Each structure stands twice: as structure tokens, then as C-alpha cells.
Amino acid sequence: MPSAVSIVIPTWNGLELLEHFLPSVIAATRQYAQTTKSPTEILIVDDGSTDATIAWLAGIGFAEDSQEFDRVDDGSRQRSAEPEATALRVLRNERNYGFGETCNRGFKAASFPLVFLLNNDVEVASDAVAPLVENFVDDSVFAAHCRVFEFDSGIECGTGKVGSFAQGFIRVHRSYVPAPASQNPATHVDSSSQIERREPLYTMFASGGSAMFDREKFLQLGGFERLLSPAYWEDVEISYRAWKRGYTVL
Numbered sequence: 407m408p409s410a411v412s413i414v415i416p417t418w419n420g421l422e423l424l425e426h427f428l429p430s431v432i433a434a435t436r437q438y439a440q441t442t443k444s445p446t447e448i449l450i451v452d453d454g455s456t457d458a459t460i461a462w463l464a465g466i467g468f469a470e471d472s473q474e475f476d477r478v479d480d481g482s483r484q485r486s487a488e489p490e491a492t493a494l495r496v497l498r499n500e501r502n503y504g505f506g507e508t509c510n511r512g513f514k515a516a517s518f519p520l521v522f523l524l525n526n527d528v529e530v531a532s533d534a535v536a537p538l539v540e541n542f543v544d545d546s547v548f549a550a551h552c553r554v555f556e557f558d559s560g561i562e563c564g565t566g567k568v569g570s571f572a573q574g575f576i577r578v579h580r581s582y583v584p585a586p587a588s589q590n591p592a593t594h595v596d597s598s599s600q601i602e603r604r605e606p607l608y609t610m611f612a613s614g615g616s617a618m619f620d621r622e623k624f625l626q627l628g629g630f631e632r633l634l635s636p637a638y639w640e641d642v643e644i645s646y647r648a649w650k651r652g653y654t655v656l
């Protein structure tokens with residue numbers, strides 16, 4: 407059976423963004439659960455918001471308690487609901503801790519082996535989850551980056567991150583997009599189905615706002631580095647540590 411998946415979304419005073427984008431996340435998660443019969447959950451970690459986020463989430467079915475989960479012998483969390491039913495959970499920080507710490511709390515609280523970490527302003531395609539999960543059949547994979555498209559044009563604008571050096575500093579904010587099949591030697595088309603297939607593509611780091619992670623590896627590495635807060639390089643740094651450990655970032 408395909409892996410169970412937790413979707414973790416940190417948020418701070420992001421009610422308007424959640425109202426707009428969260429429905430797409432719920433739809434994609436439920437489609438994956440229904441198609442694969444794998445357990446799923448969406449876990450919102452509220453970082454001390456002062457807006458009406460908590461009340462709104464409660465109104466659409468998010469629960470602050472853990473009543474829909476049971477503990478199993480190994481200490482992990484096991485959902486008692488039907489596999490195709492997505493659990494909706496919310497954790498609330500008593501104060502604002504920042505992005506890294508809030509994400510770390512989400513990973514620790516997540517119930518399942520794969521964590522799809524999203525910003526609160528990301529719209530997710532209905533079929534986005536399964537292709538990410540497929541990458542983790544390789545035990546060396548630490549994280550898999552999403553394909554990213556522009557809202558207005560629908561043009562793909564980023565599949566992975568390219569690193570470079572300039573004036574003594576490392577630069578990491580350039581993205582790449584694979585060339586079309588006819589121009590890309592790492593790509594071929596199955597003539598029987600006309601489905602495009604690609605060899606693995608690598609990224610310098612997995613973005614903390616649009617990538618899926620192996621939860622166990624993430625926690626073994628210690629999570630996002632607290633010393634970097636609030637510099638927002640936590641995802642770059644942990645991906646570097648993952649590469650050094652011999653893991654793969656796609």
C-alpha cells in the first residue's frame with residue numbers, strides 16, 4: 407500500500423490565505439487517500455495568531471485534540487478512522503516562535519512517515535500528492551521538491567533549485583525547469599502510452615514551503631536549525647546536512 411502522508415502547514419495570522427488556498431490542499435489530500443486507501447492528515451500549526459484562524463479552522467472541521475488517533479505499541483500514532491477519511495488537526499503555539507520551530511513542532515506531531523510541508527499560500531493540484539510519494543520507494547531519498555507553476559499563466563517556473571557562488575556568498579534562489587522531452591537527454595517518451603518519463607532530477611535544496619520529506623530522516627537530522635531563525639535558510643541548511651549524510655534531495 408502507498409505510504410500514509412501528513413500534510414503540515416505552519417501559519418501566522420494567515421486566515422485570508424488559508425481561506426483561499428486550504429480548500430485545494432484538502433481536496434488533493436482526500437483524493438490521494440481515496441485513491442490509494444492510505445491514511446492521511448492535514449496538520450495546521452498555528453504560530454500564535456491573533457486573527458480568527460483557530461475559530462475558522464474549527465468551523466470547517468479541524469480539531470485541536472487527538473481523539474481520532476490511538477497510540478500503538480511502538481509509540482507512533484495510528485488513526486482509528488477509515489483510511490480514506492482525512493483527519494484534520496490543528497496545533498496552537500502559545501506564542502509566536504517563527505517558521506523553523508513551528509515546522510519542527512509539526513514534524514514531531516505528524517502521524518505518518520512522509521510529511522508534505524507547505525506554506526499557507528500554496529495552491530495544490532488535485533493529483534499532486536501521489537507523484538511525490540513515488541520518489542520515496544528509494545530509501546536514500548530525504549526530500550522531493552514540487553513542480554511549481556505561476557498562478558496567472560500556468561507556466562512551470564521551478565522544479566528544483568540551482569546553487570552558485572557570487573562575491574564570496576552562496577546563492578540558492580535560482581530555480582530550474584526541465585527542458586521538453588525532445589531537448590532533454592534525461593527524458594524519454596513511452597511510445598505505447600505517450601507518457602513522458604524522466605530520470606531523477608536533483609535539487610540543491612528542498613523548499614520548506616513546497617516539498618515532501620521523510621519524517622524519520624528529518625527528525626534524525628535534528629529538524630530545522632534553531633540558530634538560523636528568523637533567517638529563513640533552514641531548508642537550505644538541512645538539505646546540506648542530508649546530502650552530507652548520503653541522502654538524496656530530488
